[in-house]
Amino acid sequence: MSKIKITCDSTADLSKGTLQKYNIDTVPLYIIxxxxxxxxxxxxxxxxxxxxxxxxGKLPKTAAVSVQNYIDLFSKYQDYDAIIHVNLGQQFSSSFQNAHLAAQEFKNVYVINSDNLSTGSGHIVLEAAELAEQGHDAKFIYEKLQELIPKIEASFVLDTLDYLKMGGRCSAIQAFGASLLNIKPCIEVIDGKMDVGKKYRGKIEKSIQKYVVDRLKNRDDIATDRVFITHSGCSEELINNVKQIVLEHQPFEEVLITRASCTISSHCGPNTLGVLFKTK
Known part of the structure; x- marks a missing residue:
């Protein structure tokens, strides 16, 4: 039976409890x-x-994990048959490139470009951990994860565009217009890039509730083993309400509630929330 170590970037936004349960090690990105x-x-x-x-009125800068950081991480687990490392999507950070370079120093490291962020990557990490627990070898796990990557549906609703504006990802005029019209955009991850989906109007709580229904209602293509509700500092009341709506529309076996890391939060700002799941 293969002994496989699963590692990931801090941006997978998994809770400490989940990381401990599956014996997953993380490597942090940097905030400047x-x-x-x-x-x-x-x-x-x-x-x-x-x-x-x-x-x-400014945002911190974020920086990728360095090649040396990855070498240090992979060095720790050389008593394992293999290491499978799941990265933040390659379009969002040079972390994947750096992990890939670091992996060249070893014979037993497999690096996965999740093509996703936050718990979109988190789904891939947990799938890897479960396959490793079942005793599969690294090559089998790597191939299964490649099949899974396009099936991850990751999206979230923003309360404010101010953080995207400060980070240079949208103009001051767009941010002002959204604020004036009380627009809460849904951001979707499609083919490894962020795209604007449906735009909601009104208070963030109502917008999030509508978004969750839109994502889940009357769909039979969703894999219902696990869903993440990931947020960047929403109220307990709203999170519980979202959980209730999620379960009204899909019979998920496991609902994991996680808080977004600093890297993710610095781009989306407070009161962002997403439901992230897999399709069949």
């Missing part, structure tokens, strides 16, 4: 505030970023 560099969700938390943005 002024001249200080912090490890995502280790030395700095999302609320620190919101406080900084509010105070300065």
């Amino acid at each position: 505030l002024e001249d200080e560099t912090y490890k995502d969700s280790v030395d700095i938390q999302p609320d620190d970023i919101y406080a900084y943005a509010e105070k300065t």
Whole structure:
């Protein structure tokens, strides 16, 4: 039976409990505030970023995991038959490229471009962990994950475009227009890139409720073993409400609620929420 280690970037947004349950190791991306560099969700938390943005009107910069960081990570697990590392999508960060370069130093490291972010990648990580627990070898797991990647449906609704504006991902005019018209856009990950989907109007709570129904209602193509509700600091009440709506529309066996890491939160801002699942 193969002994396989599963690792991933901090941006997979898995909870500490889930990481411990499956013995998954993570490597943090970096957050740069002024001249200080912090490890995502280790030395700095999302609320620190919101406080900084509010105070300065600026966003921190984010930086990829370095080649050396990956070499250090993979070196720790050389007593395993293989290491499977799941990366933040290649279009979002140079982390995948760096992990790929680091893997050249070893004979037993498989690097996966998740083509996704947050718990879109998290689904792939958990699938890898379950296959490893079942005793499959690295090649089999790698191939299964490649089949799974296009079946991940990741999307989320933003409360504000201010963070995308500060990060240079949308114009001041777009952000102002959305704010004026109370528009809450749904962002979807399609073919490894972010795209704007449906636009909701009104308060964030109502917009999120409509979005969840739109995503799940009357669909028979959804794999109902697991769903993530991932948020960037929403109220307990809203999260519980979303969980209820999710289960009203699809019989998911496992509902995992996770909070987005600093890297993800710094791009989407507070009160963002998404339901992320797999299709059949």
